[in-house]
Amino acid sequence: MTQVFLGMPAGGLGNLVETEPFPAAAHRELGNTQMRKNLRHATHTIRDKRLRVVGELPDWEQLRDAGSAIKNSAMFNLEERLLEFEKNFTARGGVVHWARDADEANTIVRDLIRETGSTEVVKVKSMATQEIGLNEYLETQGIEAFETDLAELIVQLGHDKPSHILVPAIHKNRTEVRDIFLKEMPDVDPALTDEPAKLAEAARKHLRAKFLSAKVAISGANFALADTGTLGVVESEGNGRMCLTLPETLITVMGIEKVLPHTDDIEVMMQLLPRSSTGERMNPYTSMWTGVTEDDGPQNVHIVLLDNGRSRVLSDSFGRSALNCIRCSACMNVCPVYERTGGHAYGSTYPGPIGAILSPLMTGIEVEKNNSLPYASSLCGACFDACPVKINIPEILVHLRGEDVDSQRDKHKIPTQMDLLMKGGSWVLGKGKNMKLVEKALPLGRLAAGKNKKIKKLPGIAAGWTQSRDIPAPPAQSFRDWWSAEKESK
Amino acid sequence: MRIALFATCIVDAMYPQTAKSTVKILERLGHEVIFPAGQACCGQMHMNSGYMPEALPVVENHVRAFDTDDYDVAVAPSGSCVASVKHQHAFLADRLGKPELKERATAVGKRTYELSQLLVDVLGITNAAEQLGSYFPETITYHPSCHGMRLLKLGDRQLDLLKTVGGITVNELPEADQCCGFGGTFSIKNPDVSSAMLDDKVNNICSTGASACAGGDASCLMHIGGGLSRTGAKPKTLHLADILASTMEETVAL
């Protein structure tokens, strides 16, 4: 059966939107000096660790090339891979569900939980469920979801929002974490110190009974192998193992882009991912399961395959490689913009450089203020260098800026200052002789700069520049004119 | 060798000295420099701001000016503009569905070099004092601009050239690989983040005790220089080409 669709696949729903323009959000976040200190400390720590473990591998670049090709080949044959995965996962006793968007995924999960009779679930950290707002939805349906990853727990107890995809509480330092625990953990030792080991122990005690009694767990997945139907979760604390092993029912929510064609592909991904994310040679624990294993682990195993805008990303030939993302967070850890604004400034579940492309690609550039995200970058390229699967994030940012400008063209009756600047610039810089003409005015700029030879204040959109920078007085003569006079006349 | 100079718009209009320095260095080595008259700009500002159709005439103009048999290699004193010529022109042609432009732009890109790339990789310069007569008796520090470092993979080419200038002292810049926050229209679209990045760069430069910060991109240097000037800090900014062109007889002034 072949269905023919016309037009753009539907955009994603859920926590994928920036609700205020990025510059305004950034302005607010930049004012939080404690957060900036915490972020600077954390990102610099992880950068050094990552560089050290990446530097150990003589074949890092070959691994990146392989990783990039593996993901491309999975995406370019996505239909076949998903069907193959479904067949294999089902053959081993798992149940596959398909969800067009966030709402549909949430409903499927709720119904599966209700079938078990349980009103609470334990959760392994999962970007997909964060994206679809599962916890909030379940709460409205009378089901309580307990986050078990330490950072997610900090965020949940602190009634906060995640600001990083790997370390959702990266914006909090140890003292702030202790204060949250003291306030929000019922049985916490009032003498709790801010030593990270003590904080981890408090989390262990707090969650232990939940793990041992939970009937239902919800997880994401770092990958799905099409050729065997195997799922994998990469983690550190053992909370993942607890959730994936002890409950009777396991429901995994996974984006359709997480499928890998072959078993051998994990030999590449499992070298790239831990080194890029936590800067470790390998993460403490990785669990893999294929459907149901008799007498070992959950016997009621489900997966929800989530689209929610991913097919929309796939339809953009210049942006589709954003689906290659393995959610390692290396790009945000090296990003100078993220380092200063933190993740909340990006609005979406996906912050940092990858979020600045993924969010507008998933929803469409015109949704809410997502069109401000592609500009949240100086295009320094640190993200592209760090990306283990070589997503050319700066190029996609530029592509999306183009989408944004094109989408605005018909909206403004009166051109913006930027429109005028760019149209004028196009004429001036489109011909050497036009430029020569305009350069005749350079002495006027000298006049404006005055005795100090500095321009300290400009009007309109250029005021952003003179907010913290001077402009030097222009020269009396352009190089072009000098060349004509000196070289060509001789 | 017959070398075509791509001055870049910012150097042409704002820092003509840097283009003159580039000519001096190459002529000192016995090469002939030409200046294709139709040239203007690489179009990066338009592309990076999302104005693709407006970028097209700028890119076409560049390709028209440089797609000739009149020279052996082209050079520009800018990592960023060369990266645009080498990578972004083909991307734009692709995006606007212009296969013929893509082919010509790719050919131009292959023949275009950033200054230190040309000096080190093509002309075999390993010692600026000996081979170029470079002399600059000042303490400097060096900011490697992002596009040269990451898109062109220049590595230490610029820094190594600077270190071999006669009379010079080069102090290492802390967090040198961090962006200065310019990013073209980023600095006016996101002025607060850009300024926060610039503050750190300015503080790091001041911490080196250098009297100048050298670099290979006039635009980043204008940005950093603007920040130094605004805070009243002592260090100036100076292009790599100007330092390499400086000699015992004709020492460039700070």
Next chain:
Amino acid sequence: MSAKDEILGRIRTALADAPQAPEVPRGYRTSSELDEEALIELLVDRLVDYKAGVDVIEESQIPQLVADKLAGASSVVTPQGLNPQWLSALPGTIARHVDAPGDRRSVAELDAISAVVTSSAVSIAESGTIILDGEPDQGRRAISLVPDHHVCIVPVSTVVQLLPEAMPRLTITRPLTWISGPSATSDIELERVEGVHGPRTLDVLLVRGM
């Protein structure tokens, strides 16, 4: 139309330009250059870095070392297929439990047991990773998870240098647990701290001649 049909239809539409899947260049390292001593040294170095305990021993020393490692324990659980000889030096004061098909230890029982002893399937020296695959000498996943102390036997013949070398030795459809050190977190200020929910102590006995 079902969600499945609609999603697959969207994918077909999205890929209407028919991009060609690239050949995967597998130019990365796939075979080891290290001899056995170097391999052991590398694995030990990685495990120590993760703050796991490591002893390199002969097969005959296993009973004594297992007893040494469990000196502070009050009880221990083992999978049914573990060589019983390995527990032969344990003092009678340590209560022994076996997890066997048809005679499973409940989660509550496991929570009250202080330690677990298992064997392992394959280990990767370069990343310090030990893989358990649920064979009878390793047991169900729950037994190596709930007790707070894991003593793991790693025969040297099961150690490879590189992850790609481990792949042919794995049956991917078995329930796999890859362990690289004791449980840990980097969630506070991105600094690694050992010991959260999984076993907080990992002792590895790396056995020559096995």
